[in-house]
Amino acid sequence: xxxxxxxxxxxxxxxxxxxxxxxxxxxxxxxxxxxxxxxxxxxxxxxxxxxxxxxxxxxxxxxxxxxxxxxxxxxxxxxxxxxxxxxxxxxxxxxxxxxxxxxxxxxxxxxxxxxxxxxxxxxxxxxxxxxxxxxxxxxxxxxxxxxxxxxxxxxxxxxxxxxxxxxxxxxxxxxxxxxxxxxxxxxxxxxxxxxxxxxxxxxxxxxxxxxxxxxxxxxxxxxxxxxxxxxxxxxxxxxxxxxxxxxxxxxxxxxxxxxxxxxxxxxxxxxxxxxxxxxxxxxxxxxxxxxxxxxxxxxxxxxxxxxxxxxxxxxxxxxxxxxxxxxxxxxxxxxxxxxxxxxxxxxxxxxxxxxxxxxxxxxxxxxxxxxxxxxxxxxxxxxxxxxxxxxxxxxxxxxxxxxxxxxxxxxxxxxxxxxxxxxxxxxxxxxxxxxxxxxxxxxxxxxxxxxxxxxxxxxxxxxxxxxxxxxxxxxxxxxxxxxxxxxxxxxxxxxxxxxxxxxxxxxxxxxxxxxxxxxxxxxxxxxxxxxxxxxxxxxxxxxxxxxxxxxxxxxxxxxxxxxxxxxxxxxxxxxxxxxxxxxxxxxxxxxxx
DNA sequence: CTGGGGATGGGGCCC
DNA sequence: TGGGCCCCATCCCCA
Numbered sequence: 001x002x003x004x005x006x007x008x009x010x011x012x013x014x015x016x017x018x019x020x021x022x023x024x025x026x027x028x029x030x031x032x033x034x035x036x037x038x039x040x041x042x043x044x045x046x047x048x049x050x051x052x053x054x055x056x057x058x059x060x061x062x063x064x065x066x067x068x069x070x071x072x073x074x075x076x077x078x079x080x081x082x083x084x085x086x087x088x089x090x091x092x093x094x095x096x097x098x099x100x101x102x103x104x105x106x107x108x109x110x111x112x113x114x115x116x117x118x119x120x121x122x123x124x125x126x127x128x129x130x131x132x133x134x135x136x137x138x139x140x141x142x143x144x145x146x147x148x149x150x151x152x153x154x155x156x157x158x159x160x161x162x163x164x165x166x167x168x169x170x171x172x173x174x175x176x177x178x179x180x181x182x183x184x185x186x187x188x189x190x191x192x193x194x195x196x197x198x199x200x201x202x203x204x205x206x207x208x209x210x211x212x213x214x215x216x217x218x219x220x221x222x223x224x225x226x227x228x229x230x231x232x233x234x235x236x237x238x239x240x241x242x243x244x245x246x247x248x249x250x251x252x253x254x255x256x257x258x259x260x261x262x263x264x265x266x267x268x269x270x271x272x273x274x275x276x277x278x279x280x281x282x283x284x285x286x287x288x289x290x291x292x293x294x295x296x297x298x299x300x301x302x303x304x305x306x307x308x309x310x311x312x313x314x315x316x317x318x319x320x321x322x323x324x325x326x327x328x329x330x331x332x333x334x335x336x337x338x339x340x341x342x343x344x345x346x347x348x349x350x351x352x353x354x355x356x357x358x359x360x361x362x363x364x365x366x367x368x369x370x371x372x373x374x375x376x377x378x379x380x381x382x383x384x385x386x387x388x389x390x391x392x393x394x395x396x397x398x399x400x401x402x403x404x405x406x407x408x409x410x411x412x413x414x415x416x417x418x419x420x421x422x423x424x425x426x427x428x429x430x431x432x433x434x435x436x437x438x439x440x441x442x443x444x445x446x447x448x449x450x451x452x453x454x455x456x457x458x459x460x461x462x463x464x465x466x467x468x469x470x471x472x473x474x475x476x477x478x479x480x481x482x483x484x485x486x487x488x489x490x491x492x493x494x495x496x497x498x499x500x501x502x503x504x505x506x507x508x509x510x511x512x513x514x515x516x517x518x519x520x521x522x523x524x525x526x527x528x529x530x531x532x533x534x535x536x537x538x539x540x541x542x543x544x545x546x547x548x549x550x551x552x553x554x555x556x557x558x559x560x561x562x563x564x565x566x567x568x569x570x571x572x573x574x575x576x577x578x579x580x581x582x583x584x585x586x587x588x589x590x591x592x593x
Numbered sequence: 594c595t596g597g598g599g600a601t602g603g604g605g606c607c608c
Numbered sequence: 609t610g611g612g613c614c615c616c617a618t619c620c621c622c623a
Contacts, residue, residue: 361603362605370602373602393613417598425597453595
């Protein structure tokens, strides 16, 4: 699901938990044993604090204004600006390298320092500082170029990109081209200068993860040499050399996250805004020069995750933004790798990236269709009732209501349906099959979405915090209860299992994909190792992921929902595979080895 | 809270 | 490359 969905759903006035989660700048969470669980058990409770990030930034800004705890002074042409080294290191590649170098790359400290930045205009420096603390860049348009230059010098890429967008620079100058080679970092474009974007639901989860789940590794960049307390202004050349001069590896690309975003997925949305501001997303795409240089193909060793990431356009965000929707080299590399490895089938259609939501749209000709979800354009109008649709095929289906055509008759009853999937749902009623069972209360449903809805209720969700029986956490799975239903307390066991596996979706899947031995407990073998691994995985989860923990929990519940127990797969292997993919991607840790 | 119908958007396949 | 058609997942709405 994408922000397109978010917008579309918002237009419909709907609301979705995932979307709400996505739009919230959620930063904090609480690791659970101390919170709600007794130590040594399955106490992993994620408690999101959506306002934390905003408050944190606000407080930091207050401190900056009052000079509290400021340990860095930036000067420019006689102007002095107090700030915090940590903040500047977080927002600026230059400062990050600077401080990392002088501190030996590890511990903090370093004392108070003054950094002279005469190469950055005072107004621009002030604006950049404001940006660092407010995520909003407020500048007069006349100062745009100064800010652009300052952002480039300091390695605040999202601001630089946003300024370039605003200035309408379709391409980089020759000088910039030299500095930013084809592999110039484009992970997140846009910055925060424009007003806060409207809430977007169901953002591209993969993209969000990629943006937020990685911390910038200073080693990725070539940090400028450490310097004493008074730092010389960074030379443009040295700063331009910050990006690697060789094409970055996918891993490096992933690490090239705009520092300030720090997990806030909003950052990646800006290019779309820009595109919108420029009026006409498609036009925006088309005005891009064709054949823009692309990064070399990703190493064929990239795993499925990497391939997905490439395909999803994260690595190539910028490239796609800067170039027409041509197949990215990474895509092709991924496809080639996939083909070579006998893996996933190569997509028959060229993926294109939506400049608004960054989502990769698979299938030639599908991007215009997708774009209408952003523009709200509904060019297909019902001649009978005037209702408009974004898609012709939807209009055709709609027309069935007027013609009375119901092309999907139930073979068992007189019922006929407009949609094939309605018939599918209906047929499950005839069969009486209720393959979707709640693992907590064991209530069965004929439809998966009904099960999902059921689980979103409180009745089952609240059970997740129940403590498992002593011994259930370690021994049950070794006891090898093959039936899976004969466990002493299936409720608790499944709760524990689901709970723990929320952090190990793929591990949970492995259980199912391997030997179907019924529910197993996550922390069965090496509890500490598993727990440690969970923490590592969580550390790689972005704030939004943490915030999304309840849904992870729920989703994993669904994964397990009684399916593995009886050996059938009513939800379909595809669904499980999809979840498996998401699980792997969400965790971002390869556990197979 | 659940059952059922309908709506919406994305992906695959094909022309 | 664009578009039609279909399927799917997911959501919303209503009874």
